[in-house]
Amino acid sequence: MESYFAAAYWSSRKETLEECTRRATCFLANLAGVSDTLRGWREKSKSRKKALTQKMISIECSDDVRVMLEKGRNRRDMDRSIIEELGFGFGLWNGEAGSDEAGLSVRCGIYNASGVSNAVVLNLPRSFDPASGKTVLALARSFIDAWEPESFVLTTNRRNREELIKAEAKGENWQPFLDVALYLQQPDILSFKAERGDLVYELNLGRLFLSRSLSPAD
Secondary structure, three states: OOEEEEEEOOOOOOOOHHHHHHHHHHHHHHHOOOOOOOHOOOEEOOHHHHHHHOOOOOOOOOHHHHHHHHHOOOOOOOOOOEEHHEEEEEEEOOOOOOOOEEEEEEEEOOOOOOOOEEEEEEEOOOOOOOOOOHHHHHHOOOOOOOOOEEEEEEHHHHHHHHHHHHHHOOOOOOOOOOOOEEEEEEEHHOOOOOOOOOEEEEOOEEEEOOOOOOOOOO
């Protein structure tokens, strides 16, 4: 069975702890409305047994999210001072096993940091239905509404690796591609052409493309 992931990316954007907390809290609430498997989050640990002892993050309590983001700041080795430009972050697990297991990582508030960008990556449970247009649209909106990213992609790990290898072989940078879903902001929209039958939605400051192979989203 294929493994899918959904991810949002954006370049330098300086944001405060409060701003990132607001976005992350909104995002977790959005995910809970997409699927029952995308709730019940708890912080990742070195082992499953230890992770299960962690309390579940309350999507109604922004204090839980704020504490996680603050704890996830990067610090210098020598004096343990905070590296401001590397922002905030956390990693979560949904507490499930087998086909319902999911993982989430968040890095936000990163700015002026060479080679590092903001990213929210959700490793979807194998039970997730990538053929449901309604579910895929709801998932995409949960990312786009909360984070206002420059791009969003929903694809398989295999397809993503293939695209990366293809780009490297040509000596090119990774190029946006549509597998299940793809969102792009201006001006990147202009470089991508949807195929006949693909669904197109105007969202926020960009455009969301859904594969024509999906069931109706509306």
